[in-house]
Amino acid sequence: MNKSTTAAVPALRLTGISKTFGSVEALKNVSCEIAKGEVIGLIGENGAGKSTLLKILTGIYQPDQGTIEINGAKTKFRGPRDSVLAGIGVVHQEQSLFTNLTVAENISMNSATGRRFGTTFGIYRWGKLYKSAAETLEIIGSNLGPRTRVGDLSFVDRQMVEIARAIRVDTVKGASPIVILDEPTALLERGETEILEREIRKLKDLGSVIFVSHRLDEIMRNCDRILVMRNGELVADRPTSQVTEAELFKLMVGHESRATNHQRGKVNPDVVPVLEVNNLRRKGKYSDISFAAHAGRVTAIVGTSGSGREELSRAIFGAEKFDGGTIALNGKKVSGWRTPKAVRNGVAYVPAERKVEGMVGTFSAAENIVLTHPGSAAFGPIIMPWKRNQVARKWFAELDVRPNDIDQDLERFSGGNQQKVVMARWLNDPKLQLLVLDHPLRGLDPGAAETVNEHIKGACTNGAAVILLADTLEEALEMGDDIVVMRDGNITARFDVSVDDPSTLDLLERMV
């Protein structure tokens, strides 16, 4: 390869990109360059303009101003197809694969030119299709079978398929692919993250990578250079070696990270725990689960995706059945445990699948807040809209939800602000005693995550017990008072953080 030309001509150059929606300037004069073989970190709060920038790169939006150059040649993307032809591939946070089709079909689905990939005039030639898919998988070092149905794959394997699809363009014209990884690790467990990080290093040899993540430690580990966006502007463009995590946080959010140490409460042995789970089991998911959650304490359950902790947390909320064992609230065994009953007993659940399970997207934010616990917004069965708006305004102020428009459909808010509203609807329960949180910070920018964490701690201070399924072990250690480690449906260890002070390695050893 001719080094001098690659150095002179960036794989991608953006000059003065601006984009306005109505009266909102989503992007203001953004310029940057990405060299071949470079891994760029792109960070910013929700609503900072990252998604708009990505959508311009993938041809979904057209910029109002500014130019895009690929390998030094000016280009215009009239639609996603043009972007694919130029070598830009995206791995989405929420996967966009066809789960009922095979790996090979999924990989070829994106290719703009079919012939070499196993179709002729749109007719599938299966042998060729499988062969070329296997070749692509080999390039990224994956040993997935091209005939496997994507629906049968694990999450990280599916991401491999997405990556294979994204680099497919490489074999089209010898163009170097630019792979955009849009929060690829947000939904991954720890071991899986490492697989992905290895993959990123491999992609460097093939082309360029734009890595979008809210996890600053990952950005620091994997990227050569970091771009920070705030309010639609590129506020920093720094080599990784010249910046610290704390600086990045400040650049993104606009203020320094607040101290996160919280007072860890002591367990009072005389007080009945809020939740006692005894020998709970569900066939094929978990067995013999016994633990307690105490008022004012956060119990973090850690484990990989097959550990059964998700199923366990849903059983505690009454959303999934269990085969045997007991759940007791304040010393009283529960029976006929279903979500409406759990809710009436002051149990709250924030699911990981926020958009599907956590909220009613086409209800306004205010309606969502009072749907579960209307509190003062209802007089018996009657809901009073003006009181509802009062309640909603109170929570909007408390949690700093933006934009400050309680009548807007909840689905139109950014992820972080949606999660604040989801938190508000549970915090609006005056009898809240158990808060079950399944990945509450998933997809949240550090600012929103900070707000949500503050209110989790606030709920603790007000006497609720919290069960936390954290995104990362670091988060579990930071937030948790008690840590329960699960592996293959069993509890393998328990720690009292203030006494045992476990390290991430201690936890990891018992997880896998």
Place this chain on the structure above:
Amino acid sequence: MTTTITKTDTASIAQKATADGLRSRRAAKLWGAIGPLVIFIVMFAIVAILVPTFIGGGTGLSIVASSAAPILLLAVGQALVLNIGSIDLSNSALTVVGAILLAITLGPLGAVAPVVVVLVVSLFGAVNGLLVSFFQVPSFALTLGTLGIFQATALVISNATTVYVSQNGGVVSPLYTTRIGTLPLTFLLGVVVAVLAWLMLRFTRVGQGMTAIGKNESGAIFSGVRTRALKVTAYALSGFMSSLAGITIIAQAGSASPMGLGSDLLLPGITAAIVGGTSISGGVTNPVNVIFGALTVALVPIATAAIGIEAQAQSLVYGVVIIVVVSLTLSRNKNSIVK
């Protein structure tokens, strides 16, 4: 300080965006609120211009309202079921069952008969709901099945003939004969239940829960909404509306038969709900607008006859008008799939 400047910038941008959003949302909301009324008025005006005698002494409106009454009752029930994301194909069959039951029982039971009919038919509706929510049979398939069962029931209890009210017809007939202005009580009954249904959806936890189910059922489940109980309630209410429609049929005709009045109200009922802005995919309805939906659906065939369109062309006109009207009023947002 630069930070303060950017802060006010974002604040003003956010404010502007909010204002923009508000404006477009208000326009959409306004059309959603008055669209069906506007359409009915426009169509009525067109008919009145073409056939000036149609409005003479309010006769046109009176005929349309009489014909709209049973459609409206069924449509309000259907709207409540559509609102939870389901459908009730059995409602018109239930209406016929109710009408035949009433024709049989009015003689022996007198004024108690309508109460019995309302209770029994509402119970049948609740059974639909129980089966849908506890056995998780898709509502389309389930109510298609109960449609057949109720039709058979109607045949059995009527001996497959027309049943005439033998005595006490006067208990219900004033519903049809009494007029306020030019409108029969049957229609006004429909208006009252429509308004009550609207109040329920808008101002009660039950109603909000139902709408939540229609918009996102798993979201509702995880919000602790009592989804099963509310589904049963919606179907029971649909049964209740069917029983009222059955009563209006006896009030109007004094007799009922398995294939007679009321048996062909299923599709007009669904159409009226949709013309009234109800979404077929659930979560969006306004029972007050269903009133105008029912009036529009009743108006079209009457108008085509009054204008003197040939019989063969009347169905064509009906079809075209319904497509146009539905495309104007059907609630959709860009992300939802219109099924």
